[in-house]
Every structure is written in structure tokens, then in C-alpha cells.
Amino acid sequence: MEQLKVDSSKSAKPLAQAAVTDRIRQAILENDLAPGQRLIEAELCDLLKVSRGTIRIALMDLAHEGLVERVANRGARVRVVTLEEALQLADVRLAVESLCVALAAERITDAEAATLRALGEDLKRFEAENDVAGFASTTHRIFLTYVAASGQVVAREVLERLRDRNARHRFRLSFRPGRAKVSLPQWLEIIDAICRRDPEAAQAALRRHVDSVKEAMIAVSRDALVLTKHVS
Template sequence: MNRPAAPATSYEKLRAAIVRGEIAPNSRLVESDVVTSFDMTRAAVRNALIRLEQEGLVVREPHRGARVRQVTDSEAIEILQARAVLEGLAVRLTAERIDKAGAERLRESLARHRALLESGDLLGASDANADLHATLLQLSGHSTAQRLIHGLNSQTVRYQYRTILIAGRPAASQAEHAAIVEAVIAHEPEKAEDAMRRHLFNVADALQRGALTRIDSVSRGVIEAGGG
């Protein structure tokens, strides 16, 4: 019997707010505001900011305090390239270890992603995309890869909502995800690894071409015209 998940700590809630974009890039993290909003002591806030700086989510500047770090396009591209290698390894293991229950989870996740795309809910499809990747990673059982990829993803989560708006990218992403899942369920490790690497390198290439539509990171629904 699975134990219920432990309640999120104040630090985890603060970190999640940054990762989800609820606290926008370059926003100042005023100590007194964080104390009130996240029910933390001042000492806990200071420790949290140190940890978040170490993770690359926050920048602390002398005499200016802390702010949410803005990841550049070039950094996001490099992170996607690093993820391609790590997630390629992970899905290789998933393909070796997949069972019937895991295969059903992947089919359901892939179907949800497809349905959201077909309904025109691009933001929902972006969340489903992240869920599919997370499921593939979890099923690999590779704890170190999970930890490293989680750290990389936390810095580029806001780019998920930009890349899905590239012309032709949603359909391509669906086809690439289907190829990954098919190879995993068929217990074809090399094919699964190659499919994952090609998928993430394709996303990196699309981002590198630039001229991407931006989405307001707070509302997650206000589309702004302009290049990336």
C-alpha cells in the first residue's frame, strides 16, 4: 500500500512557484514578502534563497537582494541538448524494464497529449507533454538521471509554453512522442534512446531558429506578439 505524499514544505512551495512561473523571471524576492506569502521565518527565507541560487533559479546581488533568474535562449538550448543525452539513457532503461502497467500509463499519457492538441488546448498539451516525459523518466528507475533532469527542467519550464507555439512543432512533437512510446513498449532500448535524443534535439533546433511567440509567464494565457 502506497503511503500518502508528505505535505510540501514552505521551501518546496516557494520553489514550485518559481518553476511554474507564478513568480515571473527577474521578479525581486523581497524577504518580508516571502515570509508572509510562504509562512517562513526570515532565517528560513535566507536559507531557501541560498539553495535556490545553488540550483540556478535565483540570483543574489550585493545591496540589491534576490531576484528570479532569467534563463536565456542559448542556455535553454544547451539544457535541451543535455536532456537529450540524459533522457535518452533513461528511456533505454525504461524500454528494458517496462511492464504491462507501465505500458498502459504511457499509452494513457500519450492519448491525453493527443486529445489536448486536437482540441486546441496548447497549454494543456504542454503540461501533458511534461507529464509524459516525467512518466518515462520515473519508469526508468534511474534515480540519478531523475534528479539531474529535474534540476535541468526546473530552469526551462517556461520554454515549454513557447516551443509548442512554433508552427508545425505540436504535430511533430506528437509523432516523436508516439515513436518513443512505441519503442519503449516494444522493449527496443536502442530505438527508444535514439527516438528520445532526436526528439529533444529537434526541439532545441526549433528554439535555436528563434522568432518564437511569447506567453505571459504569470497568467499562462496571454499571448504576446514578437520574436524570441
């Protein structure tokens, strides 16, 4: 849990409750705290220099978000999301996100369309440079842009939470060799449909992208299983 350490100098101010929750959340989402890893309150208290009560509230909040689970007589641990659950999360996200891309296509301003087009060019550059982190970050900015254009604030909150719960599978998929090359035309198709103000085309493009993501998640999990059997 070294990544959770904070400034322990006497002048450092104690972290606020929200900051503690966010620090643990980011460690989970960035894979610094692995799925199934125990979250020992005493260790977290020592690392973050906060009270046990603060840690307990943070873990309760993260349990509500689906990132942490409590096991009887064993305390809390980072929640393990199975492939089946990950695929179901993708289906639910598709249902909500389809609403957003359709509304974005109807409501998008010229300035927002220009932003999406520019982000599409960034995607091309990152794919050509094999910059996985840059590519992943830009796809998230594209997502935030069209959700903002849709005006669906509640949908964004739901989608962000679903995205966080699928963090482990998303992380593994992002670093799969050749994944950016496959998803680039799919993202460009979504962008183009929204910017052309074609709701049905935007939804169809999004559906094709999600189907591709689900197929890739299955392939990644299958490869990981084969590797595990080979090692054992």
C-alpha cells in the first residue's frame, strides 16, 4: 500500500473524509490495490494518518460504489468483478449511454462538435504512436464531451459508477496488443454520427463498439486462464 502514503510532516493537514475515500478509490482504479486484496483498517489508518472511523466510512462509501466488499469475519477487500458481471455491466452501460449519444446528436453545438472532431484526431495520433495511456485518456474525454452535450447529468453519474466497477477489465483490455487499432475506427464512427446529428447512427455505432469490447473482454479472460493453467 505504498502508493497511499501521504505527507507525514507535522505541518501536513489531515486528509478530509472525501480525500481519504478518493485516495483509496484511485488506488483501486489504477490497479495499485489488486482485486481480492484485503483492506486492513489499521494499515490504512497508519498510511493515511487518519482515524479508524474515517477509514471505515471510506470503505463503506466504496462498498456502495461496488469497488469494495465486506466479507464476514474477514473485513473488507477489493471487490472481484467476474467476467460474467463485467459483461452485464457493459450491457447496462450500453442502455444508458445509448440515450446519451442520441441526445448528444440532437443537441450538440458547433463548438462541441469541433471538440469531438479534434479529440478524434488526437486518437489517431495516439494510436499511431502506440501511446496506450494517451489513447485511453482521450476516449474518456470523448465520452465526457458527448455526455455533457446530451445534458444528462444523472446518466453521467450512473455511467461513471459503472465504468469504475469495470476498472480491472477495462485496464486489462486497454493494454491488449492491437486493441487501440481495433477500437479507433469505432470511436471515429461514433464521433462522426454525433457530429452529423444522426441519433440512430450514433446509437448503432456505439452498439458495435460495445459488442467489440465484450468480445475482447472474453478473449482477454480466456487468454489469462490459459496462461494461468500453463504456469501452474
